[in-house]
Amino acid sequence: MYRSDAEQLIRKSIARFVDAEIIPNAQEYDNSKEYPKEILKKIADMGVFGIRYPKDRGGCGGNSTLFCIVCEELARGLMGLGATVAMQCLMGTNCLFIYGNEDMHEHYFLPAMKGEKFGCFCMTEPEAGSDMGAVSTRAEKTNDGWTINGMKTWVTSGPIADFYTVMCQTNPAKKIRGLEFFFIPRDTAGVSVSKPFDTLGTVTSKISEVSFTNVRIPDAFCLTRDGQGTGYLFSVLAEIRCMTAALAVGLQRAAMDDAIRYARERQAWGKPIGNYQLIQAKVANMAVNLEASKLMTYNALKMVDRKIECKNEASMAKYFATEAACSAADSCTRIYGAYGYSMEYPAQRHFRDTRFLLNGGGTHEILQTNIAKWVGL
Template identity: 35%
Template sequence: MNLELSEEQTAVQQLAEEFVEREITPHVIEWDRAEDVDRSIVKKLGALGFLGLTIDEEYGGSGGDHLAYCLVTEELGRGDSSVRGIVSVSLGLVTKTIAYWGSEEQKRAWLPRLTSGDAIGCFGLTEPGTGSDAGNLVTRAVADGGDYVINGTKMFITNGTWADVVLLFARTNDTPGHRGVSAFLVPTDTPGLTRRTIHGKLGLRGQATAELVLEDVRVPAAALLGPEGKGFSIAMSALAKGRMSVAAGCVGIAQAALDAAVRYAGEREQFGKSIAHYQLVQELISDISVDVDAARLLTWRVADLIDRGRDFATAASKAKLFASEAAVRAANNALQVFGGYGYIDEYPVGKLLRDARVMTLYEGTSQIQKLIIGRAETGISAF
């Protein structure tokens, strides 16, 4: 496997790096404190093609391979995980799923808007009573004439209050467990759909995380994405690829932690020398550095497997598990290098740690990733 980036990949990485320095870094503290990201960022992400990566140009996409997608996601994660999450969910979970499972009509209706940033998407799987056990969700979609009428509540939905369309998972028949679940594309201005921003998050504070309540939301049969009853497979296939982009975002967090720790260790003097001279400080930096490299290599392997059309789901779980835990460790180690200043939000590392913490929870907790990997190794499902 050749780990050298192509000219195209290097160019897209540089574009993302410059974008982060220009459009994100100057605002990170302000957005975190305000619990809001400037929404004009979405159109800017679209204009550079970052919301259309891996999608066919025919539908407004910007093409590129999955490694290019990882490189952009890593850079955005280095800048601000709240912005990275907009792309991971809108492109990674919604646009890519419509591109794969959508009818021609659905692709024409949604893809050009989503890839340009004219619209953004959210992914409505989790409910108040079902997180890890998503297959037992209780939101109902009942056939009525040529329509479906949907009732239920979705919890912790990233982009929820900003989104124009929800990729929504609802039960269409009484078969217990995941076999009764179907996927729908529900425009968020459909009557009966209300949204509430969830405030007070530990991290990802700039992100529009929301609760969605659906009361007699009526959608036409054409809103069904993929075959009826296939919704859970659609959700799981979306999340498997989504885990690669979460992992890439975590590499970005760990890289930001490394950069900040090295810079600070070189500047801060104690006992007459910069703290970079002390071996115990070097140990912290060395641990972060190894985590960055290992997480990146596991993540790039997933991109390579996807681009070569190979099985990637277990590799994606391994990358997501390792990279998310590594991002938490790296940010925590960097905070230690910063001493007391790391605990103040004028310095970057506290936010990195707060943002990293959710990565071991969403898109499948670390425990769920271990069960997926354990099932692949033993052939025995613990679910």
């Protein structure tokens, strides 16, 4: 009997949703800067949040490739939405999924799969970004649990989340080996969330600070132990980078689609500007970069799904796809001419949203340094 190809089927299905529900409203969402609650409800109803978790544990039985296909398509519609969904599907829920007990699954993980609860990931601190050893949020063991003190920033979905996966230092002497992940429900005493940041791009995804003052949690909420923390982080880092690369691929496609549409419509000296070779060169570059980005991203994802070590491939994909997205958004604004400078056209949105991609999953400076090291320098 014939069967459908899962990757094509999921892509087509999400693409239809993006074309019908997101793209026509993307500009409006972005202008309003509001968190798109209704559209997220629809995405939740489609079961997207469970895409990379197994069926017997409340997921859909998909894998990382399928997850990133969804990220790519959503980012093609609206990057802010892609970012929110990616957080919920991966960083916001994954540690809880692996290390959480049955009770936590029932009360947090399963509702998160249905979109009834949102989770997010707290890692960066005001004084600790790429340099994880500098993380100063402290988890101290007490008789019956843990006490958490510290402040996290650049928390994507921080203002809307119901629970946090927080990286804390359990033993400063151990430096990064002392880092562990803790599960902290938002309604725990001592948790406070700042107002959403005013950001350059992805304005519909809400980012904030989250601070923890004498937050007391039971021992079960300590997700990783005995140095598991950094191991866990490195185990998901490749997937996080692939995910960012997939979001960048989505943005490239959006920028290219808009650029081509405009180049066909806009006339100068009696013909569409797309007939001029300098415009063609820009579009051709976008297309070539897009193709290369896709190949690198989905190649790395195949390795992630086969559980093959691929931190190098994933870093390269993230680096390349994001740079290509920056270049595509830049070309798009140029093809739009003065309209690329207008807030009424989508070119500027792509341009602003690329800045989000630069930081998530590692800055390019760190990635380049690592890549050089891995290839033998």
